Amino acid sequence: MSQIFALLDCNNFFVSCERVFNPSLRNKPVVVLSNNDGCVISRSNEAKALGIPMGAPYFKCREIFERERIFVYSANFVLYGDISGRVMQTASEFTSELEIYSIDEAFLIWDGTHQNCLNNAQIVRERVKRDTGMPVSIGVAPTKTLAKAANYIAKKKSIDGVFCLLDEKTIEEWLGKTPVGEIWGIGHSKADFLKRHGILTALQLRDMPDAWIKQNLTVISLKTVWELRGIPCISPQDNRDDKKAITTSRTFAKEATNIDELYEPIAAYIANASEKLRSQRSVCGYVQVYLMTNRFKKETYYANSAGIDLTPPTAYTPDLINAAHKLVKSIYKEGCGYKKAGVILSNLQSQLSSQDFLFDESYQRSKKQKLMDVVDSWNNRHNTSKMFLAAEGMAQDWYNQAHKSKRFTTRWDELLEIICD
Amino acid sequence: MHLPFYQGPLRAGFPSAADDYLDQRLDLNEHLITHPASTFFVKVKGDSMINAGIHSGDMLIVDRSIEPKSRNIVVAVINGEFTVKRLLKSKGICQLSPENPDYPLINITDAMDFEIWGIVLHVIHSF
Numbered sequence: 001m002s003q004i005f006a007l008l009d010c011n012n013f014f015v016s017c018e019r020v021f022n023p024s025l026r027n028k029p030v031v032v033l034s035n036n037d038g039c040v041i042s043r044s045n046e047a048k049a050l051g052i053p054m055g056a057p058y059f060k061c062r063e064i065f066e067r068e069r070i071f072v073y074s075a076n077f078v079l080y081g082d083i084s085g086r087v088m089q090t091a092s093e094f095t096s097e098l099e100i101y102s103i104d105e106a107f108l109i110w111d112g113t114h115q116n117c118l119n120n121a122q123i124v125r126e127r128v129k130r131d132t133g134m135p136v137s138i139g140v141a142p143t144k145t146l147a148k149a150a151n152y153i154a155k156k157k158s159i160d161g162v163f164c165l166l167d168e169k170t171i172e173e174w175l176g177k178t179p180v181g182e183i184w185g186i187g188h189s190k191a192d193f194l195k196r197h198g199i200l201t202a203l204q205l206r207d208m209p210d211a212w213i214k215q216n217l218t219v220i221s222l223k224t225v226w227e228l229r230g231i232p233c234i235s236p237q238d239n240r241d242d243k244k245a246i247t248t249s250r251t252f253a254k255e256a257t258n259i260d261e262l263y264e265p266i267a268a269y270i271a272n273a274s275e276k277l278r279s280q281r282s283v284c285g286y287v288q289v290y291l292m293t294n295r296f297k298k299e300t301y302y303a304n305s306a307g308i309d310l311t312p313p314t315a316y317t318p319d320l321i322n323a324a325h326k327l328v329k330s331i332y333k334e335g336c337g338y339k340k341a342g343v344i345l346s347n348l349q350s351q352l353s354s355q356d357f358l359f360d361e362s363y364q365r366s367k368k369q370k371l372m373d374v375v376d377s378w379n380n381r382h383n384t385s386k387m388f389l390a391a392e393g394m395a396q397d398w399y400n401q402a403h404k405s406k407r408f409t410t411r412w413d414e415l416l417e418i419i420c421d
Numbered sequence: 422m423h424l425p426f427y428q429g430p431l432r433a434g435f436p437s438a439a440d441d442y443l444d445q446r447l448d449l450n451e452h453l454i455t456h457p458a459s460t461f462f463v464k465v466k467g468d469s470m471i472n473a474g475i476h477s478g479d480m481l482i483v484d485r486s487i488e489p490k491s492r493n494i495v496v497a498v499i500n501g502e503f504t505v506k507r508l509l510k511s512k513g514i515c516q517l518s519p520e521n522p523d524y525p526l527i528n529i530t531d532a533m534d535f536e537i538w539g540i541v542l543h544v545i546h547s548f
Contacts, residue, residue, distance in 0.1 A: 023538075089458040131485050132458065409462075416461070
């Protein structure tokens, strides 16, 4: 049976989280800085309009921030993780299958007979906004790559934040207007290569012959092209080169009914995700775990997620497993049959840029990295017999974040205070 | 360690269907929160809602998922500032009413940037 994919993507997610608890930031330029106040990782539309680039280093922008009265926040991943969980939980009520893709994106999978996709997407968008305060855009299409493109169009062109690429004519018209570099899976270098060959739009890429794609790009790019033609071929297990987050999740064949049955797959997902993390020379500053029971058993349905800040950021598997297991414990509810679980590693930073942690324990200087290098090279050479490690203690909170908001939803002593006079 | 308390008497033969339901200790979360994804806790400072039983320092349980109706106590945002008041709606007129005669009634006008953030369902007051 054919499926329809609705990609829900939170608008300027980190900034929008800050605005939920501080409405005076609405309509004002706001930026959120990475761990240790390194560089800009989220911008409000007003900050974008002032020309603040993504990734701009804080020390270089300080002057313009002051001159333009831009509100600056340190990343508060505990808060963002909680809001993310609320958004996903709300969205999960509108689909039998929710595929969480990153901290702020998820695919709602609808069966192909689903009528009124536009209307349904509008309802989801309104409900998420009302229940969680989070503004989202939704792109609807017959493949994930087209849904991503539809979401891009929704963000740029539509007034209500929803856009459908469902009929052939609309698809053709809009792919013709979408730059090839905006297509999911086409990174900077591929986009530059395509431009040199005169391929500027997504439509031109879609209409290139398979043989040319195979010869000049990769097999994965061929999947992208097929998806642009409306043939779904990207599964959750496909590793897309996305720098925002690394996600691993599975639907269990048999429901997990005790916590030990969850520890093992979660550890395996972390091992898998952290290997990807290290292969792109990154460390992660935030780990999130989610659990879901069977959607079709309405009366017992339970879905929850929890996350934790990792300071300093790490790519060390045992630290990550330890953190993930604590998270599982915190949201595990007795008496549920869990059908799906997953982990999301986010707040990714390159191992190089995170060297502004002048601490001995920081991951990239430590024995831990050497150990992981040994493990990864062993695992690369011995694909069948992987090397595993036992867990170790977690890092502590000790580095500088000067502009951090409160953890409004996870600490009793940091609740939102409302002046009532 | 919590030991489950079995209600049915032990006997041979087929077990009673009721044995499947062990009594769980009462959980306030379950009692007070129907929509976990849209429920937030906030703290109040000030006494403008004192006659509604909301004292300075109290904690409120706020649900965003409920459609606001007249006479609900709401967390509202006026021109970027939070407040807690009773919502009064009639004939297209919208007002925020304090529950303390020392404070004025607020008329919501089109010139105001106004939004209802959530509905206050419970107050938790510690003596």
